[in-house]
Amino acid sequence: MSSRWDGIDEFTAVAEQASFSTAAKRLGLSTSAVSREIARLEDRLQTRLLNRTTRRVELTDAGRDFLARCRRLIDERDEALAAVQPDDSAPRGLLRMTCSVSYGERFVAPAVNRFARDHAELSIELDLDNRLRDLVGDGYDLAIRFGHLTDSRLIARRLASRRLILCAAPAYLARRGAPRDLSELPVHDLLTGSSEHWRFSEAGRETSFRPQGRWRCNSGAAVLDAAIQGLGLCQLPDFYVTEPLRAGVLTALLTEHRPPDEGVWAVHPHRRHVPPKVRLMIDHLRASLAA
Structure with missing residues (x-):
């Protein structure tokens, strides 16, 4: 006899991943087992929940409404189980x-x-x-x-903190000079990463600046390398630049405008x-x- 819960975890995983194989991996099941449970669920409900093609999986209108209800059911089930577990129970x-x-x-x-x-x-x-x-x-x-x-x-x-630091290579500063205040940033070569804004502190208040430049990459490591090679100024978290600053291959700038730690x-x-x-x-x- 099938349980009313059968297929709900499988359907929710497939709907969230838009993939039977990815959902099966997440649940630790075979793809065929996941497909079979969802088919049985649809048979019990007499409703199609998913439209399947060779390339993708999409929710039907009924499936979209059912997914929201399934998420609430799973959350409440997991909360109920967590409520009766002893504090020292092993994670599983x-x-x-x-x-x-x-x-x-x-x-x-x-x-x-x-x-x-x-x-x-x-x-x-x-x-x-x-x-x-x-x-x-x-x-x-x-x-x-x-x-x-x-x-x-x-x-x-809160787990920890990180500090944002504006810096540049000595070679760049020898060639272009160092900015004396925030108003001079736009005339410099700016190396932009995944963040759309740089953060600073001015007159005791947080402020932001949108850097514009000819160089951009969404990799912090690549931004760091470009800065070390003298391509311009960058603002990066401290874990990127602590060693380069200590070694003298980068120089911290406008430290009086450093923003509060994140x-x-x-x-x-x-x-x-x-x-x-x-x-x-x-x-x-x-x-x-x-x-």
């Missing part, structure tokens, strides 16, 4: 996380790997992506984000009871990043 199941590429590679992934080594019953999916993913819509349990947070659907816990946050969807896998991972990341 699948934990889906997302973080920006460079910070994730340098700091988050090593910490996550140590956590995975110590908790064999937990599966982890870590997506490193510079896009701001929709945690609720894309089905993530946890994200690492920076700066000001605005999504009221999310709960945030928060590094662990954020997760709002739930009354946080699952142990999420709570324990946040505790682990906080200890690791603080160190």
Whole structure:
């Protein structure tokens, strides 16, 4: 006898991933098993939920409405299970996380790997992506984000801080001179990255500046290399430039206008009871990043 829950997790995963194979990987099942459960679910409902083609999967109108209800059901089920688990229960199941590429590679992934080594019953999916993913819509349990947070659907816990530093190579400064204040930035060669604005502090207030230049790349490592080669000014987080500054291959600029440190946050969807896998991972990341 089939359960009324059969197919709901599978349908939700496929709808969120728009792919049977990706959803199957997320659930730890075969693609055929996922397809079979969704077909049975559609038979029970007497309604088509997904339109399948050889290239993509799309929700029907009924499927779109059903997905919203399924997400609420799954959240409430997971909260109910978390509410009765003891505080010291071991993390298990699948934990889906997302973080920006460079910070994730340098700091988050090593910490996550140590956590995975110590908790064999937990599966982890870590997506490193510079896009701001929709945690609720894309089905993530946890994200690492920076700066000001605005999504009221999310709960945030501060893990660490990062500092933004304006700098340039000595060779560039010898050729073009150093800016004496913020008003001189537009006459310089500016190296822009994934951020649309540079942040500063002026007269005790935060201000922003939109850099315009002939060079742009969404990789912080590439921006750093361009700055070291003397192509212009850049503003990067401290973990990129601390060693180049110490070695003298970059020079910090306008330090009196440096903005307040940004928060590094662990954020997760709002739930009354946080699952142990999420709570324990946040505790682990906080200890690791603080160190």
